[in-house]
Amino acid sequence: MDNNSQASSGKCPFSHGANTSAASSNTDWWPNSLNLDILSQHDTKTNPLDPDFNYAEAFKSLDLEAVKQDIRDLINSSQDWWPSDYGSYIGMFVRTAWHLAGSYRKQDGRGGANTGNQRFAPLNSWPDNVNTDKGRRLLWPIKKKYGNKLSWGDLIVLAGTVAYDVAGLKTFGFGGGRVDIWHPEKDIYWGEEHQWLAPTANRYGNDQDRQSLENPLAAVQMGLIYVNPEGVDGVQDPLRTAQDMRVTFDRMGMDDEETVALTVGGHTVGKAHGNGKAELLGKDVEGADVEFQGLGWHNPEGTGNGSNTMVSGLEGAWTTHPTKWDNEFLYLLFTYEWQKTTSPAGAKQWEPINIKEEDKPVDAHNPNIRRNPMMTDADMALKMDPEYRKIAEGFYKDPARLAEVFARAWYKLTHRDMGPKSRYLGADVPAEDLIWQDPIPTVDYTLSEAEIDELKVKLLNSGLSSSDLITTAWDSARTYRGSDFRGGANGARIRLSPQKDWIGNEPERLQRVLAKLEEIQAGLAKKVSIADLIVLGGTAAVEKAAQAAGVNVKVSFTPGRGDATQEQTDEYSFADLEPTHDGYRNWQKQDYAVQPEEMLLDRTQLMGLTAPEMTVLIGGMRVLDTNYGGAKEGVLTDRVGVLTNDFFVNLTDMNYTWKPVGKNRYEICDRATGAVKWTATRVDLVFGSNSILRSYAEVYAQDDNKEKFVHDFIAAWNKVMNADRFDVK
CATH class of the missing domain: 1.10.520.10 (Peroxidase; domain 1)
Incomplete structure (x- = not known):
């Protein structure tokens, strides 16, 4: 060893095997060798629970109604360290659950809510998942209280479902049974790009043919759940965005009606956050320093939260009353003409022309101020794409139909990767057999x-x-x-x-x-x-x-x-x-x-x-x-x-x-x-x-x-x- 090496910063007189930033793997030396790591996923040696622990049995002893009441109480609160919008965490918990479940893709069945994988890289640090870490941390007291009886996957999905219930939607049901993993599913293929939000052409055989999205991928860019809310590659063009939506949602197993219902229902509650400068945000969850304790995207502006919250960069609510289930999204979409504009963070969005004062939502933290609502490029696609528009107009005329289709689509979105209904746990599992659950008749014979x-x-x-x-x-x-x-x-x-x-x-x-x-x-x-x-x-x-x-x-x-x-x-x-x-x-x-x-x-x-x-x-x-x-x-x-x-x-x-x-x-x-x-x-x-x-x-x-x-x-x-x-x- 060089005698001067110990005096240099970062040098050490012993092995650097634990220094993950400096370590090299066999694949670094031999990049073309067959990597068998994918067959070691979910290794039981990483599981801290006892070998004989049975989650299904533990869940059966859970007081599910008590959990739901605790979630309702949390939804209607506001924590000092991360204040709620409009005095409610409805939007926060809906988004956290949506982005957990929304990574599912039907081509290979990977992604989704089943394993609680949003806690680990790369999903915990995707640009599209900004501040879902705050949603999980808000739920931590409930997870701590119920412990092994309630997995993170079940808790996050349940919180999103209860949030819709609090908003006034008659939800379709909830099934438990998601078993958490304990380390990243690092060998899932999310795309070959090494840059977040790289241009979409990277994963298309033909950039003009949006059906040519590389299999088995569903999202249009690295780090997104679905499509770019600002438009394809950030260019506002709702008709082209509609093409991406149709492919992406299809690869999640959703048809056009479900796609429209999910888009409308998802944006009926909550708001987008972009009241600041996106370039000032700190490192993501996985890259943040230890003093941030697993939280990412620190915003140094103002309080860093509340009115200064930065997420997607888009800013504003979609509806007049963002904590209520209603038909206001479609009312605003079809009542007003919309124009291209930018958020305070510089993100491209749409805002209404000459909107009535009473149709504007109040500020999320100051009820004495009203703000313009906004729409994403995907929202505008529901108005401009002929097929989507027909469906959306039908929902506008029949709000009860929208509520029913959305409730079922939400249930499908959050349960799609759980397999047959026999795996579902809890008293809130609907009795109905659904075709996407691949029902199989039971048999009544035995064989000696x-x-x-x-x-x-x-x-x-x-x-x-x-x-x-x-x-x-x-x-x-x-x-x-x-x-x-x-x-x-x-x-x-x-x-x-x-x-x-x-x-x-x-x-x-x-x-x-x-x-x-x-x-x-x-x-x-x-x-x-x-x-x-x-x-x-x-x-x-x-x-x-x-x-x-x-x-x-x-x-x-x-x-x-x-x-x-x-x-x-x-x-x-x-x-x-x-x-x-x-x-x-x-x-x-x-x-x-x-x-x-x-x-x-x-x-x-x-x-x-x-x-x-x-x-x-x-x-x-x-x-x-x-x-x-x-x-x-x-x-x-x-x-x-x-x-x-x-x-x-x-x-x-x-x-x-x-x-x-x-x-x-x-x-x-x-x-x-x-x-x-x-x-x-x-x-x-x-x-x-x-x-x-x-x-x-x-x-x-x-x-x-x-x-x-x-x-x-x-x-x-x-x-x-x-x-x-x-x-x-």
Whole structure:
């Protein structure tokens, strides 16, 4: 060490491993290496609660009415450190909940309120989330009071819902059950930009075609929840903004009517804050120094809050009475002509021309002063876009209709990522089954072990191959997404549109298998659902393959799946669950910009699997002959259909060489003779090339782990088959 180093500022005579600003990761040194971190999300080691803590059980002991009353009391108060607007926190709590839930996107089910992820970077520091940190801190006394019985995700959504109730809206309901995470979901892809609010062209294939927004993104710019309130790239053009709104809200699972209702209802309460200079705001939450104690965007002007509050930079309320649910938003929008103007902070907004004094809202902190209302570019889109205008005019004429549509849309917005209704907790859960909750009929039968064994024999003797049974069960279950708890084998929607026609499900083969299963079902004395028969068929075939490998094991099976109907299936919504790739079956729909192994990791994380589980499943699926279309790439065994560890044995055998022979195709050749023994893809070879995955592959290739491989494969198989069985967890 240099003798002078200790005298220099920032130098230290020991390791800087804890200095996160200076530390380098392996990906800094090798940026093209496969990053497996996404499979370590939600690691239980970061959870400070006891291992046996059950949030659902804790929530059941919660006095929900007492919580709601505490929220009402807080809403109608004003705290010295962060004064309320108009003597009410209605707008604050609505916005905090909205921006928690609003990050949801239907393409991959990520984002949303379910995990309380707004507490962590990057969401806690998005420019669009300015001062949601104040909303969470205002709620802290309630969280502190009810503790483990009430997650942050549930509390924030409940506070927003109660706020609407206090404003006078008849809300649709509330369901608890959101389980908080304890560290950032840093591997969610929010866009490739390294600059907040970078120009929108960065995430569009064609900037003039707003439908070309990059998948799976929903927001138009890095750091936004939806669209830019000042207009596309800050240029006021409501018709162009309407294009962004239509795409963005659709990617959240909302249609035009819901989009209009949410925009109107969201801006019926509260106000925008821009009475100051945005450039003077301090660092965001994640970048602020320790003395700010987790609060960001410190405003040095005046009091820094109250009349000096800075959020979006836009300034003003949308309605005459910003703490009441009413129809004033549409009254003002359609009664007056609006002109382009700027806020005190310089943000672009719209203000009415020649508005009556009595239609102006009072100042948020001085009731003796009246201010002009304002509208965003997105608000003006409701007046100028022909389709949006028709809907908005309908709501204007029928306020009761607006209230009903908004209440339902708010419920959908804040609950969309919670999965089936069976996961909802509390007395305020509506009884109605909603199509976006993917309802599945319950079953009323039970099966004894003897009956299950008898069914296994029927399925194995049906004339269907083991490969047919395993691949059908896999294809049915692989749609599960732990991000929003959608998909999976329960419901047997693989036999319905649109799933029955997905290319990845090999429709011709699938229909042949389903026809045989329906034939078996028709001949049963006790009716068993097709969903159960699909899973049991795959399970029986796996059990048979294990026994053929010399491992005498019985694969467990839990019946109870129902069969959904076509009427219970939202075809448009389910289209987003269509697989475009499946590394487990060595298939991808077409060539993509990302490598197949990267897509494998994304699918694996959505299914809730770990890296070791991914590894053992790949090895087993290959030898079980489950490749798409019967392809032979990666089938590194001479005992096809037997659940052996041959894939790993042969992948790690140095008697072979590996050479590329085309795009995503490799030959595995005998090192001595040069003869081609097998072929493989990148997904296959990455388990020998990546140092972490190879370490797992070597475990399963060992002579003493042949039985371990079988048992681990079965455990991972059962995890996939039962991922959506919330009734037995």
